[in-house]
């Protein structure tokens with residue numbers, strides 16, 4: 385695992401591995417929601433939407449998920465800073481025509497913004513999938529990503545943001561928990577209780593996960 389990689393690069397590397405193993409995927413900005421996504425996957429494997437091949441392996445997410453995960457649900461990801469500066473210089477009475485003429489540039493720039501300025505996970509990323517959930521999770525984890533595997537085959541796999549770095553280390557018979565930059569010193573007994581509680585909360589969160 386390369387510490388210099390962005391979350392997007394890690395995810396891309398994992399998806400690339402899975403594509404090599406026969407998974408079908410597509411860029412998230414090419415589909416707006418899960419309905420459109422399944423329709424597009426069906427089109428790509430040349431099968432009816434309601435009769436996908438039994439052995440189909442696929443993993444993907446959609447534009448709304450992407451904006452939620454990388455821009456904290458701030459809606460559609462805006463253009464790059466450089467592009468916003470260009471937009472600022474367009475006079476109002478020319479704006480409509482300019483926007484029409486540059487529709488493709490805007491689309492391309494929005495993708496560029498996702499790949500560069502919005503490359504760090506801020507919220508959970510929900511992955512739609514068919515195939516082997518453990519295989520998908522293993523590919524993502526091999527890139528250093530944190531992944532929650534659903535119990536239920538119809539629910540999404542979830543890639544979690546990395547910002548909350550959680551580490552525990554023993555110090556003089558006590559346990560120091562490091563959560564991001566904060567340190568909390570606990571007795572070993574309290575640390576065990578807390579870890580139990582956190583594991584419980586994680587299981588509950590997994591059970592309550594919406595199927596987007």
Ligand SMILES: [Zn+2]
Nearest residue numbers: 416417419420
């Ligand atoms: Zn849609």
